[in-house]
Amino acid sequence: MLDTRRIQSGSTNSFWTRFSGFTPNSKAGLPTEFKRLARHMCWVPNSDEWRKYREEAYTSEFEFWYGSDSTKLERWQQLCEEVGISPAPPSITKCRKALRGVHINLVDLVNCRRSGFGRPRRFQSYQQLRNYTLNRRTYPKEAAKKEGFIKELLRVLL
Known part of the structure; x- marks a missing residue:
């Protein structure tokens, strides 16, 4: 059950709106939107400033769509269903375990x-x-390692 209210309303994460003169495009892909913002703000790619804001943008965007309260079963079940685990498991522990077996690109x-x-x-x-x-x-x-939903989908890419 994807909550489409934010999508339908065209809501934008407040991270993007705090930069003067930057008009966010809520339909653009996350990497594309961040590159556009970085160019707008003249952040040098891979600089400390660029990395800091990239982590903040990605974390903020994930929390905007998925929330940060990982104690709610409904959120875990929604994430499970969104990645194709259906029916969603009946507990947070079982949701976490099920998600560990899923290979999904977090940006996608x-x-x-x-x-x-x-x-x-x-x-x-x-x-x-x-x-x-x-x-x-x-x-x-660094953003993906934080406790919560995204940590269960994180895969170390050696």
């Missing part, structure tokens, strides 16, 4: 919410996810 997960279209691609193996992610869309490791 957020982008699906931003766009309101479809489900994120589910990879059959860690290797497929790794190949896709390293060449395209990595989520800031």
